[in-house]
Amino acid sequence: xxxxxxxxxxxxxxxxxxxxxxxxxxxxxxxxxxxxxxxxxxxxxxxxxxxxxxxxxxxxxxxxxxxxxxxxxxxxxxxxxxxxxxxxxxxxxxxxxxxxxxxxxxxxxxxxxxxxxxxxxxxxxxxxxxxxxxxxxxxxxxxxxxxxxxxxxxxxxxxxxxxxxxxxxxxxxxxxxxxxxxxxxxxxxxxxxxxxxxxxxxxxxxxxxxxxxxxxxxxxxxxxxxxxxxxxxxxxxxxxxxxxxxxxxxxxxxxxxxxxxxxxxxxxxxxxxxxxxxxxxxxxxxxxxxxxxxxxxxxxxxxxxxxxxxxxxxxxxxxxxxxxxxxxxxxxxxxxxxxxxxxxxxxxxxxxxxxxxxxxxxxxxxxxxxxxxxxxxxxxxxxxxxxxxxxxxxxxxxxxxxxxxxxxxxxxxxxxxxxxxxxxxxxxxxxxxxxxxxxxxxxxxxxxxxxxxxxxxxxxxxxxxxxxxxxxxx
Numbered sequence: 001x002x003x004x005x006x007x008x009x010x011x012x013x014x015x016x017x018x019x020x021x022x023x024x025x026x027x028x029x030x031x032x033x034x035x036x037x038x039x040x041x042x043x044x045x046x047x048x049x050x051x052x053x054x055x056x057x058x059x060x061x062x063x064x065x066x067x068x069x070x071x072x073x074x075x076x077x078x079x080x081x082x083x084x085x086x087x088x089x090x091x092x093x094x095x096x097x098x099x100x101x102x103x104x105x106x107x108x109x110x111x112x113x114x115x116x117x118x119x120x121x122x123x124x125x126x127x128x129x130x131x132x133x134x135x136x137x138x139x140x141x142x143x144x145x146x147x148x149x150x151x152x153x154x155x156x157x158x159x160x161x162x163x164x165x166x167x168x169x170x171x172x173x174x175x176x177x178x179x180x181x182x183x184x185x186x187x188x189x190x191x192x193x194x195x196x197x198x199x200x201x202x203x204x205x206x207x208x209x210x211x212x213x214x215x216x217x218x219x220x221x222x223x224x225x226x227x228x229x230x231x232x233x234x235x236x237x238x239x240x241x242x243x244x245x246x247x248x249x250x251x252x253x254x255x256x257x258x259x260x261x262x263x264x265x266x267x268x269x270x271x272x273x274x275x276x277x278x279x280x281x282x283x284x285x286x287x288x289x290x291x292x293x294x295x296x297x298x299x300x301x302x303x304x305x306x307x308x309x310x311x312x313x314x315x316x317x318x319x320x321x322x323x324x325x326x327x328x329x330x331x332x333x334x335x336x337x338x339x340x341x342x343x344x345x346x347x348x349x350x351x352x353x354x355x356x357x358x359x360x361x362x363x364x365x366x367x368x369x370x371x372x373x374x375x376x377x378x379x380x381x382x383x384x385x386x387x388x389x390x391x392x393x394x395x396x397x398x399x400x401x402x403x404x405x406x407x408x409x410x411x412x413x414x415x416x417x418x419x420x421x422x423x424x425x426x427x428x429x430x431x432x433x434x435x436x437x438x439x440x441x442x443x444x445x446x447x448x449x450x451x452x453x454x455x456x457x458x459x460x461x462x463x464x465x466x467x468x469x470x471x472x473x474x
Contacts, residue, residue, distance in 0.1 A: 003123025003197070007032050010125050010200060013231060016256070017132070019202045020125075020232045025225070028374060029411040032209060032220040032232060033197065038128060039084070039108035040181060040193030044101050047071065050183065050190045053081035054216055057183040057190055067092040087111045091156055099156045101192060102149050105178070106170050107157055109194060114161075125197050133172025134255040146171055176254055182213050185419045186380075203254070204233035205246055205262035210376055214417050221412060223374045238377070240334065240370060242269045268370055274330030283328045291328040295321055295335035302342055311346050318343035322359075332366045340366070341381075344388065353392035360385035364401070379408030383423060390430055393448055395437050399430035 007026065013019030026032060042050045050057045052070040054077055061071035062078065067089040072078040078085075088108065092098050099107075113128060138146065150167050154160070160167070174192075177199040181191040195218050198211065208226050211234055212219055220232070237249050243263040250258045261267065275288045283291075298321040305313040318339050329336045340363040347356035364378075364385045371378040386401030406423045413420045437444040 003033065003035060003121050005033050005123045005125060005197065008125075008232065011231075013202055016202045018126075018200055020197075020200045022226055022228055022230055022232060024228050026222045028222055028224045029414065030222045031414065032222060034214075034217045034219045035195050035197050036217045037181075037193035038196055039105060039112050040191055041101050041105045041108060042191040043189070044098075046190050047098070051077050052085065053077035055181050055183065055190055055213070057188065064089060066090075067098070069098040084108060084112075095156050099152050100149075102171065102174065103153045103156055105174055105192060105194070106149070106153055106167065109170055109174070110157075110160070110162060110167075123197075126200060128170075128173065128194065128196055131173045131177050131196065131199050133169045134176050135168050135172040137255040138172075139252070142175075179211070179218065185422065186212060186413065186417065187419070201232050201234050203236040203250065203256075203258065204260045205235060205237075205239055205243070205258065206260065206267070206372060207233040207235045209234050210374075210412050212376070212413050212417065214414065219414065221414065223372060223411060239372075239375070240272075240337070240367075240377070242272050242334070243267075271330070271332040271369060272334045274333055276326075276328055276330050287328055291324055292335060294324060295329075295339070299335065299338060302339070306342070306346070311350055314342065314346045315350065315352075318346070331362065332369050337363060337366045344384070348384075348388050348391070351391075353388055357385070357389045357392040357394060357397075360388045361397070361401075374408055374411045376409075376412040379405050379412055382408065383419075386430075387426065390426075393445065395430060395434050395444070399427075399434045402427050402430055 007023060008020045009023050010018055011021050022032070040055070042052050042055065046057070047069065048061065048063075048071055049059075050071070051061060051073045053072055056073060058073065062074060064070040064072070064078070064085070069092050070078075070081075070085055070089065072081065088104065088111075091107065098104065109128060135143075135146070146168060149171055150164055153167055153171075154164075174194060177194060178192045179195055179198060180189045181193050182188060183190045198218055198220065201209065201220065208223055208230070209220050209232050210223055212221065220234070226232070236254060237246050239246070239262070241249070243266045247258050247263055250256060273292075275282050298317055302314055302317050302321075305311075305317060321339055322336070322343065325333070325336050325339070340359045344356045344359035344363060347353075347359065360381075364382050367375075367378045367381050382401050383405035386398050386403075386405055388398075389395075389401060390398035392398075402423065406420070406427050409417070409420045409423055415421075415424075433444065
């Protein structure tokens with residue numbers, strides 16, 4: 001297997017250690033490189049819902065008849081994965097259960113190293129052994145968990161030739177360098193994998209690249225124009241946190257102090273904690289503090305209700321808190337945005353589309369002031385807002401948002417990703433519906449109402465109009 005790494009080279013990035021930089025100018029949306037995993041596993045909680053080969057989430061998966069743990073789309077996926085699964089299969093049968101995902105991934109990494117000595121192609125720029133483990137920097141609780149994982153690994157692989165120190169090294173590498181894998185549409189995290197070349201890309205809170213999983217490989221994609229010899233960066237944590245919180249998370253998980261421009265200059269922190277200003281009047285600091293404390297308490301209650309599946313309680317709490325926030329917090333305040341996100345999502349699930357659309361639109365307005373214009377989170381939020389407006393019958397705004405989302409995802413995901421293809425279909429569908437709406441609003445709303453109520457529409461509209469609204473999105 002050969003990897004095309006002509007666009008990049010390894011260089012000394014100073015205090016950050018090794019890094020990757022470009023060998024030529026790159027443009028927004030260009031794939032810098034693609035890389036299959038060195039090893040990857042499905043999360044424990046989704047082991048029966050996600051294919052262990054292609055990581056697609058779907059119903060009616062076929063179970064491995066030997067270990068009765070691994071699940072696959074079909075015989076093709078099972079055969080493709082057998083080289084990786086056969087040692088795991090035997091180990092699970094002997095252990096009589098599957099260990100946790102950390103142990104399973106560590107075992108797969110060690111079996112691969114034993115087979116291929118840590119280098120699987122000419123395009124792999126570093127061996128797995130050379131990656132940072134930061135075991136010496138672990139906090140006491142993390143080190144305690146590590147010792148438990150090592151013991152579980154030894155029980156799972158009792159005949160391993162590796163000592164505890166080397167096994168700890170592999171666990172540490174996974175903790176610092178593991179990359180979360182998403183399902184086929186990029187909407188849910190379903191597993192974790194190790195990608196050696198990707199591990200060489202350093203962090204920046206305002207990065208010039210993004211990473212997505214596409215057809216079983218990760219793709220590093222340029223978010224904007226990148227000049228030759230510029231360092232390539234990705235965001236290890238979400239930018240939608242204030243700089244001190246991002247720095248704390250990076251220190252805990254990756255063991256470095258972030259000194260990027262966004263953190264050093266606290267860029268956009270003021271917007272993320274902004275109070276509302278009207279006619280040059282601002283609420284008092286005491287009132288802002290009171291509403292922020294109330295919001296934090298409410299967010300905790302919302303999460304508890306959501307976990308319990310009490311979605312009507314979630315809506316009630318969100319409405320109450322948003323009303324209290326409205327005259328006090330700015331439209332880019334993090335607590336306000338978190339509530340808008342939850343409210344719009346749950347209201348959409350409950351099919352209260354008009355109210356959900358209002359909140360989703362406000363969420364996108366806030367995100368646009370905070371995120372990079374080609375940020376994937378912004379693109380996905382804009383897509384959800386567009387679909388929600390569409391469902392609410394607001395076809396003009398819905399189509400505009402879907403078009404904006406499509407432009408962003410063409411950069412972050414590319415034209416061949418499943419979510420972009422879905423979005424392209426929605427864009428074409430809403431374009432046809434918008435054309436119909438402009439021609440005859442009454443006919444459009446009659447068909448939409450009939451579709452929502454699942455009534456025969458032949459009496460109200462023509463066959464051609466029915467075809468134009470045949471999708472289930474209405």
